[in-house]
Amino acid sequence: YKNRLDAEAGYDEDGWEFTGNASRSIGPASARLQVQYSPDAAGSTDSFTWIEGRVGWDFTNRLNGTVAVGRREQNGAPDYTGWNAGVTYAVTDTLDLDLRYYDTDAHTFGEQYEDALVARVAYAF
Template identity: 65%
Template sequence: MKTVLLATATLAALLATPVAAQEMAGGQWGFYAGAATDNRSKNASKSDGDPFAFAGAEWESADGAFYFGPAAETIKSGGSNVEAEFAGGWRPQFGGFDFDFNVAHKWRLDSNPGVDDEAWEFTTDIERSIGPASARLQVQYSPDGAGSTEAFTWTEARLGWAFTPRLEGTAAVGYRSQDNAPDYTGWNAGFTYALTDALEAEVRYHSTDIDDLGRQYEDAVVAGISVAF
């Protein structure tokens, strides 16, 4: 938790520096959209096992280090069918490692009265690639999640292998510790295939160690497609 909060504070300080201001004078916008047979986050479903769609836009600085933008996705939670977010971050490189420090504010539209429909999330990714192999460690913290969930921490380790320039396989395992909601371990494994430079397809199996709390935590094979331009 301290690492994530420190990274967030560092990001805020760097964004205020003259160097950051100079880099932000350039940059460009990109857009993405997609759909899948289930909306899985941390291996649990946010759409009650039903298909979902998503879309977003991202501005990236000229050197690719700074970024921000809005996004939205369909969900099923607390009377809401859409979750919107605005996120920004910093992606530096140090000693052969790729870092990503991200801050996101999320809110669920048209939730039932009395439902906690907003959340802040702070995420740190540390990734390293050597040839076709890759590894990533992710730590995410929220002081108060949406819905009945209060503070939570998610820690995940992921390994990947690029079989070809277009086909990659990855597997990940993570643990979610949360207040006012069940702690659990989740894992997933699957493949992504770049159909074109802009279009990507994915098939992934998700599982958790919870088997008695409904469709949200049930095992599922999820297929999806996304486009970015």
């Protein structure tokens, strides 16, 4: 369940999403298939299905790289193909740094569909 705080007037602020993953690792290589479905998503989107394939490689026990490509079919918003590529470095057992490039084939539909380079710091507790 997702709820968007301070959603713009006229937009649905909540929605349900269901996600299934199948993954496999062999040595340093990994792969994942993900399927997401929402019968009533937040915002202007009524329903959507997202299918994504991801492959990864463990360069060291602390450095991992992944590449993913997915397709989103939706009602009430544009359909698009999205992809990302990046690396994650485990600074400690609980602190990760991630640098990732995201893009889609739907730049003409607005800023949220344009490419972006994103740095992330994640702490697990």
